[in-house]
Amino acid sequence: MIRAPFLGRGLVYFFLSAIALLTVCPFLLVLVTSLKTMDDIHKRGPMAFPETLHWHNYVDIWKVGNFLLYFQNSVVVTVVVVASVVVLALIASYPFAYMKFRGKGFLFLIILLGLMVPLDLIIIPLFHNLKSIGLLNTLWAIILPQIALSLPFSIFLLRGFMKDIPAALLESARIDGSNELQNLLYIIIPMLYPPLVSVIVFNALGTWNNFMLPTILVQQDHLRTLPVGLNYFQTKYTMDYSKIATAAVISALPTIAVYVLFQRNITTGMMVGALKE
Amino acid sequence: MKQELTDISALKRKVREKNNPLAYLFLLPAYILILYFVCWPALQTLALSFTDWDGISPKKFVGLRNYIELFTNEPMFWEAIKHTILWVVGGSTIPVWGGILLANLLVRGQVRLAKWFQMIYFLPQVISAVIAAVIWKWIYDPLFGPLAAILDSLGISRPAAGWLGNPDLVMYALFVIFLWGSFGYTTMIFTAALQSVDSQLYDAAKIDGCGFWGQFRHVTLPGLYQAVTTVTVLMAIGSFGIFDLVMATTKGGPGYSSYVISYYVYTQGFIVNRVGFAAAASIVLTLFILIVTRTIIYFRERNE
Numbered sequence: 001m002i003r004a005p006f007l008g009r010g011l012v013y014f015f016l017s018a019i020a021l022l023t024v025c026p027f028l029l030v031l032v033t034s035l036k037t038m039d040d041i042h043k044r045g046p047m048a049f050p051e052t053l054h055w056h057n058y059v060d061i062w063k064v065g066n067f068l069l070y071f072q073n074s075v076v077v078t079v080v081v082v083a084s085v086v087v088l089a090l091i092a093s094y095p096f097a098y099m100k101f102r103g104k105g106f107l108f109l110i111i112l113l114g115l116m117v118p119l120d121l122i123i124i125p126l127f128h129n130l131k132s133i134g135l136l137n138t139l140w141a142i143i144l145p146q147i148a149l150s151l152p153f154s155i156f157l158l159r160g161f162m163k164d165i166p167a168a169l170l171e172s173a174r175i176d177g178s179n180e181l182q183n184l185l186y187i188i189i190p191m192l193y194p195p196l197v198s199v200i201v202f203n204a205l206g207t208w209n210n211f212m213l214p215t216i217l218v219q220q221d222h223l224r225t226l227p228v229g230l231n232y233f234q235t236k237y238t239m240d241y242s243k244i245a246t247a248a249v250i251s252a253l254p255t256i257a258v259y260v261l262f263q264r265n266i267t268t269g270m271m272v273g274a275l276k277e
Numbered sequence: 278m279k280q281e282l283t284d285i286s287a288l289k290r291k292v293r294e295k296n297n298p299l300a301y302l303f304l305l306p307a308y309i310l311i312l313y314f315v316c317w318p319a320l321q322t323l324a325l326s327f328t329d330w331d332g333i334s335p336k337k338f339v340g341l342r343n344y345i346e347l348f349t350n351e352p353m354f355w356e357a358i359k360h361t362i363l364w365v366v367g368g369s370t371i372p373v374w375g376g377i378l379l380a381n382l383l384v385r386g387q388v389r390l391a392k393w394f395q396m397i398y399f400l401p402q403v404i405s406a407v408i409a410a411v412i413w414k415w416i417y418d419p420l421f422g423p424l425a426a427i428l429d430s431l432g433i434s435r436p437a438a439g440w441l442g443n444p445d446l447v448m449y450a451l452f453v454i455f456l457w458g459s460f461g462y463t464t465m466i467f468t469a470a471l472q473s474v475d476s477q478l479y480d481a482a483k484i485d486g487c488g489f490w491g492q493f494r495h496v497t498l499p500g501l502y503q504a505v506t507t508v509t510v511l512m513a514i515g516s517f518g519i520f521d522l523v524m525a526t527t528k529g530g531p532g533y534s535s536y537v538i539s540y541y542v543y544t545q546g547f548i549v550n551r552v553g554f555a556a557a558a559s560i561v562l563t564l565f566i567l568i569v570t571r572t573i574i575y576f577r578e579r580n581e
Contacts, residue, residue: 012386019379020397023457026412027400029423033415046415046423092307095300102296107304114315118518118566120539120559124546125321126314128332148314151307180299209405211521216547227407231525234411241415248411252404259403263396266403270462271469 034058034245041241057246065236067247069222070229074208074251077139077225081146081207082200088147089154089199090192094184096155097162098170114152119212127216141217142225146207154199157269161195162188198269201262205255226251325556332552343557354558356533357541360448361517361562364537365569367452368459368516369509375456376463376508381497383464384471385479395468398461406458406521413454414526417441441527444534451522451535459515463508467501474500506577510570517566538562 033041034057036050044050062068095101096108126145130136135144170183178186189196211227218224224232230251234244259266326343328336347354379398383391401409416424419439428435436443440450478496487495498505520539523529529536529544539562546555 009386012382012388016379016382016388016394020394023397023401023461026409026416026457029416030412041421046421046426088307088310091303095297095303099297099300099303100295101298101300104300107308110308110311110316114311116514116566117315117319118514118539118559118563120518120520120542121322121563122315122318123542124325124552124556124559125318127547128552129313129318129321144310145314148310151311152315155307180303205403211405211407211525215524216543227405227521230405230411231407234414234525241421244411245415248408252408255403255405256400259400260396267465267469270465 030245030248033242034249036242038240038242057242061246061250064243066221067229070224070226073139073223074226077142078204078207080143081150082203084147085150085154085203086199089151089158093155093158093162096159098167111152111155115156123216130217137218137220137223139223142214145213146210150203150206154203157195157199161192165191194265194268197262198265201258201265202269204258208255322556322559325553326560328553330552331550343554347557347561353533353536354541357536357538360536361538363448364519365513365516368455369513372456372459372463372512373505373509375460376467377501379464380467380471381493383468395465398464401458402462407525409454409458410522410525417450442531444531447527447535451526454522455519466508467504470501470504506574510573513569513573514566517562
């Protein structure tokens with residue numbers, strides 16, 4: 001299509017913009033609602049813009065129930081999971097890319113199977129195992145399985161990128177007396193910056209948003225993460241939409257910020273996940 | 278003697294080149310976690326599915342009874358299967374077509390600001406399903422919700438119990454949320470795939486007299502073939518796991534009209550404590566996933 005007729009181009013833009021508008025509308029609605037009071041909603045209807053913007057909702061929410069704790073738990077879980085996954089996936093993908101050892105094919109098959117295991121398949125024994133080793137109802141009950149579930153994809157992605165780094169580079173380093181750990185630290189990691197950011201962003205989003213694991217594996221209110229806490233809020237404060245909306249916006253903001261900042265890396269991760277198979 | 282020693286060390290080095298034991302040390306920490314928290318529980322689920330267990334008292338081996346019960350004596354499970362199949366069929370087709378259409382417009386239409394459109398479309402994908410549920414529950418609310426307000430002001434009639442409260446409409450209402458959350462993902466992948474299609478192919482097609490549709494059929498679709506297969510499989514897999522959305526909106530209701538297999542597993546395993554039964558249901562779910570993805574791949578490869 002070199003230059004479609006003017007009308008056709010106009011239609012294309014109209015169509016694309018209409019879809020964009022429909023996509024953002026729910027976000028705008030929840031944002032506006034978070035700045036209202038319930039009085040506004042009752043008197044002026046759900047769509048009306050509030051007379052005054054109640055920014056204080058964003059101050060008050062931290063004192064509602066355990067919201068502050070939910071946020072803290074989410075931060076702790078996400079930071080620990082992402083840091084562990086990065087370290088463990090880096091050292092585990094190195095041998096797959098550069099070392100020869102017996103059972104390599106079989107061990108990599110476990111990674112590929114791990115990519116496909118649905119959470120539903122493992123959640124029941126997971127619960128009972130964690131209970132019997134006394135980790136149920138601690139943050140570890142979320143952190144450890146989340147690390148294990150994130151590793152296969154991260155190893156798969158990092159190994160893919162490591163294979164693109166010429167092995168000759170490592171050979172010459174080995175001849176110069178550099179050992180495998182030094183190779184990884186000083187040669188590989190500096191060249192892996194973009195995929196590493198993908199791994200960090202991907203796992204951070206996945207962990208922050210995970211709902212099934214923390215719903216089932218922690219049952220005490222003070223251990224809840226944001227999605228579980230938010231779900232609890234919406235049953236507890238059913239009638240207070242502005243409060244729930246404020247909590248929802250605060251839960252979404254970090255992920256949206258991360259997405260906007262690291263858009264390119266998320267795309268790379270998606271492509272590897274989807275197309276490199 | 279000296280000669281022999283160097284021979285042995287050379288041999289050792291040769292063995293090490295084939296089998297570097299250091300590799301296992303590097304893999305150990307990751308594999309301990311994967312084996313203990315992913316692989317072992319998967320096998321345990323299989324074992325549990327042949328038992329009668331309430332989670333506390335000793336397990337009782339019952340052979341295939343759970344599976345037989347599931348398919349003969351559990352109308353709720355059939356409901357869940359029906360909804361899941363509908364969802365997988367819808368989820369692996371509609372967002373894929375939508376994504377192809379949008380990607381085609383964005384890339385072939387040489388739209389300015391295409392990056393921005395893509396970014397906006399993708400936004401719902403980065404928030405937790407619970408947030409999506411919170412937003413849409415409010416949109417669908419029959420009393421205070423915006424959708425009701427819009428329809429009322431236009432004088433259009435609407436279901437009294439709202440959309441999520443209506444047994445006939447609830448799955449469609451939920452599917453709209455899923456669609457909202459997923460078409461940005463398919464659009465993004467197809468856009469990237471389209472950008473790598475050789476633009477000379479389009480010129481050649483044009484010279485051969487292909488119009489917009491002809492180019493789409495003969496250049497775009499073949500160029501996207503691999504991507505379509507992968508995205509269809511990924512969307513089918515994703516459609517099996519809609520636990521989050523159901524849990525945070527309807528909890529399977531009203532009645533059982535939005536039960537899906539993964540939510541059924543949860544209620545059986547953690548609410549009513551028929552653990553062996555739930556394990557059998559999750560094995561069935563996993564087999565379903567395998568069958569569906571294998572079938573898609575089989576048909577796509579056969580057509581190649």
